[in-house]
Amino acid sequence: xxxxxxxxxxxxxxxxxxxxxxxxxxxxxxxxxxxxxxxxxxxxxxxxxxxxxxxxxxxxxxxxxxxxxxxxxxxxxxxxxxxxxxxxxxxxxxxxxxxxxxxxxxxxxxxxxxxxxxxxxxxxxxxxxxxxxxxxxxxxxxxxxxxxxxxxxxxxxxxxxxxxxxxxxxxxxxxxxxxxxxxxxxxxxxxxxxxxxxxxxxxxxxxxxxxxxxxxxxxxxxxxxxxxxxxxxxxxxxxxxxxxxxxxxxxxxxxxxxxxxxxxxxxxxxxxxxxxxxxxxxxxxxxxxxxxxxxxxxxxxxxxxxxxxxxxxxxxxxxxxxxxxxxxxxxxxxxxxxxxxxxxxxxxxxxxxxxxxxxxxxxxxxxxxxxxxxxxxxxxxxxxxxxxxxxxxxxxxxxxxxxxxxxxxxxxxxxxxxxxxxxxxxxxxxxxxxxxxxxxxxxxxxxxxxxxxxxxxxxxxxxxxxxxxxxxxxxxxxxxxxxxxxxxxxxxxxxxxxxx
Amino acid sequence: xxxxxxxxxxxxxxxxxxxxxxxxxxxxxxxxxxxxxxxxxxxxxxxxxxxxxxxxxxxxxxxxxxxxxxxxxxxxxxxxxxxxxxxxxxxxxxxxxxxxxxxxxxxxxxxxxxxxxxxxxxxxxxxxxxxxxxxxxxxxxxxxxxxxxxxxxxxxxxxxxxxxxxxxxxxxxxxxxxxxxxxxxxxxxxxxxxxxxxxxxxxxxxxxxxxxxxxxxxxxxxxxxxxxxxxxxxxxxxxxxxxxxxxxxxxx
Numbered sequence: 219x220x221x222x223x224x225x226x227x228x229x230x231x232x233x234x235x236x237x238x239x240x241x242x243x244x245x246x247x248x249x250x251x252x253x254x255x256x257x258x259x260x261x262x263x264x265x266x267x268x269x270x271x272x273x274x275x276x277x278x279x280x281x282x283x284x285x286x287x288x289x290x291x292x293x294x295x296x297x298x299x300x301x302x303x304x305x306x307x308x309x310x311x312x313x314x315x316x317x318x319x320x321x322x323x324x325x326x327x328x329x330x331x332x333x334x335x336x337x338x339x340x341x342x343x344x345x346x347x348x349x350x351x352x353x354x355x356x357x358x359x360x361x362x363x364x365x366x367x368x369x370x371x372x373x374x375x376x377x378x379x380x381x382x383x384x385x386x387x388x389x390x391x392x393x394x395x396x397x398x399x400x401x402x403x404x405x406x407x408x409x410x411x412x413x414x415x416x417x418x419x420x421x422x423x424x425x426x427x428x429x430x431x432x433x434x435x436x437x438x439x440x441x442x443x444x445x446x447x448x449x450x451x452x453x454x455x456x457x458x459x460x461x462x463x464x465x466x467x468x469x470x471x472x473x474x475x476x477x478x479x480x481x482x483x484x485x486x487x488x489x490x491x492x493x494x495x496x497x498x499x500x501x502x503x504x505x506x507x508x509x510x511x512x513x514x515x516x517x518x519x520x521x522x523x524x525x526x527x528x529x530x531x532x533x534x535x536x537x538x539x540x541x542x543x544x545x546x547x548x549x550x551x552x553x554x555x556x557x558x559x560x561x562x563x564x565x566x567x568x569x570x571x572x573x574x575x576x577x578x579x580x581x582x583x584x585x586x587x588x589x590x591x592x593x594x595x596x597x598x599x600x601x602x603x604x605x606x607x608x609x610x611x612x613x614x615x616x617x618x619x620x621x622x623x624x625x626x627x628x629x630x631x632x633x634x635x636x637x638x639x640x641x642x643x644x645x646x647x648x649x650x651x652x653x654x655x656x657x658x659x660x661x662x663x664x665x666x667x668x669x670x671x672x673x674x675x676x677x678x679x680x681x682x683x684x685x686x687x688x689x690x691x692x693x694x695x696x697x698x699x700x701x702x703x704x705x706x707x708x709x710x711x712x713x714x715x716x717x718x
Numbered sequence: 719x720x721x722x723x724x725x726x727x728x729x730x731x732x733x734x735x736x737x738x739x740x741x742x743x744x745x746x747x748x749x750x751x752x753x754x755x756x757x758x759x760x761x762x763x764x765x766x767x768x769x770x771x772x773x774x775x776x777x778x779x780x781x782x783x784x785x786x787x788x789x790x791x792x793x794x795x796x797x798x799x800x801x802x803x804x805x806x807x808x809x810x811x812x813x814x815x816x817x818x819x820x821x822x823x824x825x826x827x828x829x830x831x832x833x834x835x836x837x838x839x840x841x842x843x844x845x846x847x848x849x850x851x852x853x854x855x856x857x858x859x860x861x862x863x864x865x866x867x868x869x870x871x872x873x874x875x876x877x878x879x880x881x882x883x884x885x886x887x888x889x890x891x892x893x894x895x896x897x898x899x900x901x902x903x904x905x906x907x908x909x910x911x912x913x914x915x916x917x918x919x920x921x922x923x924x925x926x927x928x929x930x931x932x933x934x935x936x937x938x939x940x941x942x943x944x945x946x947x948x949x950x951x952x953x954x955x956x957x958x959x960x961x962x963x964x965x966x967x968x969x970x
Contacts, residue, residue, distance in 0.1 A: 291874040332959045333874045337951030358951035359958040360798050382947040383940045431869045
């Protein structure tokens with residue numbers, strides 16, 4: 219079926235070229251049997267780096283659009299202390315966002331920077347023709363290739379390098395998105411963002427410092443060390459978080475460069491009002507929690523923002539989010555709406571057997587209270603693994619810009635009482651740990667005094683830390699003290715709004 | 719045994735200065751085709767021990783002024799020809815004397831070799847020598863050797879290239895086959911990569927190509943894929959900042 223349509227289109231095009239030729243030959247303009255939109259004028263496309271999206275197209279006619287895109291091999295940050303040689307379209311991963319309109323005729327100039335080691339080309343899924351343009355764009359270092367194409371199909375399309383070995387070029391970051399806006403445009407929204415996921419394969423394990431070479435073995439096995447949004451761990455957290463306001467409607471142009479993993483794209487705390495699945499132009503699904511985006515695929519999601527929060531963008535294959543870096547943040551400010559969400563209203567002791575019983579009658583509480591350092595450490599390790607490790611990581615290193623480290627943490631070691639308060643009552647707001655600012659929330663941990671004493675003894679004597687023990691008596695005294703855990707620094711005024 | 723042969727032949731035979739006698743061997747093309755043998759015999763020949771340096775190429779330019787940067791015809795070298803040199807006959811800081819000359823076209827490399835009474839090596843000759851590691855004739859059977867090559871390919875070209883003899887010396891005594899520059903071969907365009915590297919595995923039997931994994935004889939040799947793709951992106955008048963050459967000569 220689709221083959222028939224494709225064939226017809228090709229035939230029509232050939233016919234139209236034939237007619238145009240006749241037209242020129244006979245030098246008459248009385249009748250123009252042009253099945254494609256007439257091209258009026260010429261413009262150079264505005265290209266943007268993620269998370270920014272070029273402005274919507276307002277013109278009502280097709281035009282000739284000139285796209286100048288440069289391939290460049292650059293050493294950039296993959297994670298704190300970890301660098302990687304990315305192969306890029308435009309100097310960043312993902313590549314520059316290209317925005318054109320259905321019917322436009324694009325003149326594409328692909329330049330390969332003279333310092334490149336590799337030849338590169340481009341396959342745009344928006345192109346109808348040999349290799350999506352790859353057949354016309356293999357470009358050696360220091361050269362420029364030019365080819366042109368008609369934007370036949372509206373939609374959000376992935377583009378990528380298709381030079382041998384293709385998998386490696388893509389694994390090194392050579393992908394981006396091109397949006398072909400439908401003639402009637404897309405519904406108006408307040409903010410648009412560009413987010414693209416990719417998986418990376420390094421010689422060293424996640425977090426191993428230094429310039430990490432590409433690992434072909436891991437790529438073939440599809441065992442990535444990093445799964446990230448917009449080319450690095452922490453690309454959209456902290457000061458780089460996406461920002462919007464309550465009452466606004468946002469659209470995310472989401473792509474998956476792969477090369478291997480399919481994304482289960484989810485925003486924690488929100489529901490997608492509309493999803494244009496697979497990058498098509500129909501908002502064909504509503505009220506979606508998680509949408510599946512394959513490598514070489516895309517989607518557009520739209521949602522309104524009703525209450526202030528820091529919404530977390532994740533691949534809901536959660537080990538990728540919490541252990542391989544696939545986390546982003548959308549910080550939304552504005553007035554609260556308690557009709558929709560109250561926040562925590564109360565936290566009281568839960569006593570299923572009634573008020574008379576003050577301790578949980580289970581095996582754990584029957585165990586002797588830990589007293590010696592060895593006892594505290596052993597129990598603390600178990601408590602840590604069950605309650606803390608998901609965020610602070612098994613190494614105690616945390617996750618850059620998201621979860622602060624416990625390892626060699628000046629903040630942790632400075633104040634025993636404060637730590638007791640934080641574990642038992644939680645902490646929210648900006649703190650400074652080892653010179654870096656973290657601004658997130660740690661919930662209160664439902665742990666008894668023995669567990670708190672144990673886990674604090676454990677973290678204060680692990681991961682390169684060395685301190686005294688925290689006794690159960692310390693915890694009792696600490697919890698009773700009136701001091702509330704407070705952030706070390708005052709909240710900064712919010713940075714200026716990002717986005718379009 | 720092999721090493722002994724190499725040493726004996728190079729000492730006893732009349733090997734031109736700066737060249738190494740490469741013993742008879744076999745080249746296994748990356749791309750299999752029914753019409754091609756899976757391995758091609760390579761007759762014994764001489765190969766320069768190192769890539770041609772800026773200093774050596776400068777002597778050529780002085781003796782052959784038609785190959786000066788300012789006088790070369792565009793048909794024979796594009797506008798980036800010798801762009802890393804300070805001027806027509808001055809190397810300057812970006813082109814150390816002992817670094818390999820780059821930004822030279824296939825025509826220029828061919829002319830240099832002819833001036834020296836030599837010729838460019840064929841793809842088969844070059845690939846055969848390149849497959850030999852420091853300690854084994856079948857280097858590609860050594861994952862560490864392949865990995866080291868791949869790591870060089872993944873890095874951008876430095877602004878100023880290192881000098882020759884700083885990367886590796888294979889068991890024939892040839893330096894810098896990997897890790898310094900790409901090198902021209904006489905028949906670089908005989909194995910076509912059409913640019914659409916994935917389509918090349920299809921029905922077009924005349925094109926041996928690209929990531930044509932279906933017919934690749936060695937799925938793991940990604941480094942070889944890259945050399946084929948690189949050659950496929952070139953035209954004979956192209957010059958790039960990482961592409962140089964060395965000469966070969968028939969052996970009696």
